[in-house]
Amino acid sequence: MPGIKPGMTAERAVPETLSIKNLPASLKAQRDGDIAILTLARPQKRNALDDETIIGIETFFTSLPDSVGAAVLHGEGEHFSAGLDLSELQERDIRQGIAHSGLWHRAFEKIQFGKVPVVAVLHGAVVGGGLELAAAAHIRVAERNTYYALPEGSRGIYVGGGGSVRLPRLIGVARMMDMMLTGRTYSADEGQTMGLTTYVVEPGAGLAKGIELAKRIAGNTALTNFAITQALPRIAEMPPGSGFAVEALMSSIAQADGEAKSRLKDFLEKRAPKVKPV
Numbered sequence: 001m002p003g004i005k006p007g008m009t010a011e012r013a014v015p016e017t018l019s020i021k022n023l024p025a026s027l028k029a030q031r032d033g034d035i036a037i038l039t040l041a042r043p044q045k046r047n048a049l050d051d052e053t054i055i056g057i058e059t060f061f062t063s064l065p066d067s068v069g070a071a072v073l074h075g076e077g078e079h080f081s082a083g084l085d086l087s088e089l090q091e092r093d094i095r096q097g098i099a100h101s102g103l104w105h106r107a108f109e110k111i112q113f114g115k116v117p118v119v120a121v122l123h124g125a126v127v128g129g130g131l132e133l134a135a136a137a138h139i140r141v142a143e144r145n146t147y148y149a150l151p152e153g154s155r156g157i158y159v160g161g162g163g164s165v166r167l168p169r170l171i172g173v174a175r176m177m178d179m180m181l182t183g184r185t186y187s188a189d190e191g192q193t194m195g196l197t198t199y200v201v202e203p204g205a206g207l208a209k210g211i212e213l214a215k216r217i218a219g220n221t222a223l224t225n226f227a228i229t230q231a232l233p234r235i236a237e238m239p240p241g242s243g244f245a246v247e248a249l250m251s252s253i254a255q256a257d258g259e260a261k262s263r264l265k266d267f268l269e270k271r272a273p274k275v276k277p278v
């Protein structure tokens, strides 16, 4: 089964092709019930991100059918992604460089502030633009062999896929500076302490975990998922007074939804599961 690794249980291993127009050969789209799976499928180039792949990522996340409630993003081969396709970094002038960065910004915005929550499943190298891509997702599942790096410093370039905006929010400016200045790498486990890794799993088990989480997320109401992925990060950046006001509005909108009312009723009438420790 393309895009599926060992570790998936039999009842889960049923993804089918998801038909999305104009996807490049470097991307594969699949569907497993109410979740969509996007696979970086250029393992011979370590899933290096060329322009057509970046445009394809934007196409995928803007074309998801309404019936999809969450997405999983992962990579074929030994590595999640080697970042920017360095063979495309030709003689760009400043204007073209800004446009190229804008292309990445637009595509990754469609992940972070797109239609559905996104779970990135990581393994091997998650470097440069590959780390910027992973940082745009809402949850990161890292197989234990994952390593994070920002080799831009040593290549004489700079992040351009939103890394300066998203990564300091996850790991802080000082850590990002160190990674870029010295080429320091971090493991999946270290990433968990720092805020890059959300879950650590054994090698080969990432996709199954990512799909399990995405299915759970897709079972939330669409309005709650919107509040969590779109309102929460914006409220967190507001001055407290504005944040409290927007939170009050968001929470009143969410609880007024018919689906919320029926879920609360289910709990009160003992039909819904209780919260349990894992």
Ligand code: 1HE
Pocket: 044, 045, 046, 048, 049, 078, 079, 081, 082, 083, 084, 085, 086, 087, 101, 104, 125, 127, 128, 129, 130, 151, 152, 155, 157, 158, 159, 160, 161
């Ligand atoms: C590539 C790329 C790439 C591999 N662009 N072609 N990113 C980097 O600086 C990371 C560069 N890549 C590496 O350090 C290594 O390739 C890896 C550690 C990721 C994997 O090593 P390995 O031994 O498994 O593979 P490899 O033999 O190095 O690479 C296999 C092929 O992929 C080879 O091509 P081939 O034609 O010789 O087979 C490599 O040239 C090719 N390849 N990585 C192009 N990145 C929006 S701004 C973002 C800025 C950045 O992302 S900067 C960081 C760039």
